[in-house]
Amino acid sequence: MPIRDLNQLASDPFAGKIYDVCICGAGPAGITLARKLADIYSVCLLEAGDRHYTPESQDCYKGEITGEPYFPLDQCRLRYLGGASNHWGGACRPLDARDFEKRPFVKYSGWPISRQDLDPYLAEAKEIFDIPADEPEVPSAKGSEWLPPFRRHEQIEFWLSPQVRFGEKYEGELERTPSIDVYLNANVTDIWLEDNLKTTKYFEVTDYRGRKFKAHARLFILATGGLENPRVLLNANHQLPHGIGNEHDLVGRFFTDHPHQHLGEFLLEDDIRAQAQKDPVFMGKALPIKGRFLRPSKEYMRDARVLSYSLGVRPTFAMEREPDTPFKARLRDILCASELLRESAEFIKNGSVSCFDVDGYLKIQSEQEPNPESRIALAASTDRFDLRRMDMQWHRTDLDRRTIKDAALLVARLFPLSHRGRVRLERWLHEDPLHLPGPYDGTPSIVAGPHHMCTTRMADDPREGVVDRWQRVHSNTNLYIAGSSSFATGGFANPTFTIVQMSLRLADHLKTLRHKLA
């Protein structure tokens, strides 16, 4: 069935139909589920945006930020066919086994499932992301002897997808699959329940002409992303005043991202530099992402009481050329000693002048401590559909800050003490108390993924999570939440790969319910 624009349809396409499954959101999770469920189910896939970016759709993503500074909410995600896959960077990595485990010093740690529950979907997810099947999770250590001896740290690898755009890649398949109906410009503006208030009856769908429709189904899946999923549930408050799935005030709580920080730069001693230039992984010759990446071992995390992280030791372009000859280096010192010359160069360049070439930079991508006070709530302002916009209240904890500082101090000491070189740490790392810079603090920090996770987190106990281990809303018999909002914790790995693994797992589970639907 061709993908249809709801705005353009003259009649109600949902009249008289009851789909087996209705999915709200056509990003990586929604498209994956539609493709897998279409084998045996009739599927309705609703996308709020169009095939391509439109300002009218994107405007619905605007919101307020009343917690820690964050990116503008309508710039860190996209609301059209393919969702956030239309602007992601392609970095992939499954969550580590220890990310699923309970840790005594992390209060809300632990998932009701384990890494083993997602491993069966690793190969298929790699295929979806066009990642070679034989890409390992651990890079070859050969050539990495130049690195400082990070005890109780392990080298890891990030895979690189060629930035698969799910809309582009699967548009044809969606159209060719007779059991999938895709509607664009179809906004789910409410969720209506049966009289028992425990079973979903239909999604209220509104187009941009203001017309309302009812999409009936037997199973419903919300797949609109880590920020939008809780917003949809909280706004669905006509029958349940606190929103759907929010009996224990958990919808929107535990908002988790991956704090990203530029920690500083490093110089390498001459012979170490020569070794590093021959390291194929560091120089980007063996793997698509340049650099060596390390994570703390479980024992280190336990003993240092820090969260998990990826510490990136990345080369600069200076590593691809020989350093200045001694004469040029001394001449550069003279030039840089002159404030007049430096300021003139900066004026001409309209940017800062580097008075020395660093060999590399250090970046951390860390886990965020699950924190119920970090949350997505509803603002007072509304969008064109009269739905309350989002109020993001992102809050990091002392454990988040200490994790980053611990990693920074570790690397800053190891380089000189192991005769590898010298490290310069960003000024904010020297402050006490530590204040993590925001996106506009003038430091070269990305600050966050942006990766939006845990806002409808998974737990066996409905007092600790919004969805159960199968991503079904605890208080609802047929409403499921797909995507990273169902993560219980975030680990440090980019979430898209795990989003697809979990969607594949959810699809398999929903197929087992076929006899019940019949």
Add this chain to the structure above:
Amino acid sequence: MHQATAMPHIDRRRFLQSAAALPALALLPAPRPAPARAPAPRADDERLIVVDGWVLKRSDLALLERR
């Protein structure tokens, strides 16, 4: 012993002022639960100083003396 890499330019006056103002180890280790006894100072910590964000060995200062 590895040959130290030539250090980036450091303003001598500013360097001496900042070095004098900093404690022997300006970078403090991350807080740990209080130990039963105060630990002995780590010998390697005493060899490091911080100048303009750079974590240097005290012996790096000898490069300035050679200038």
